[in-house]
Amino acid sequence: MSQLAVHKQSRPALLVRSTHKHVMAMVKPCRGVGAVSTASTHGMDKIMQRALGGLARAASVGALVARRSVASGMGTVWLCRGSLRYLGIVSALADSARLHGMKL
Known part of the structure; x- marks a missing residue:
């Protein structure tokens, strides 16, 4: 049984995915399909991506997803980091989300 199936009923999940170029975070609700809030470095300007570096990009994604999810009413989530x-990157994203009001 996956982690998402175990925690599915209790509270929303903050899903974190990372590739060599991008970081993506998404808050998935307890029930239903879709996402409450998402943030990614995919839309970020290439000049900005090169200037920031990996950890700073992850921190900006964490801050953005935290602000959006707290504004929509889902401030308490559990961290699903997969493998x-x-x-x-995961640590920087989680710390930044905590600083911006999300409870992990």
């Missing part, structure tokens, strides 16, 4: 270890 990613809680280091570097």
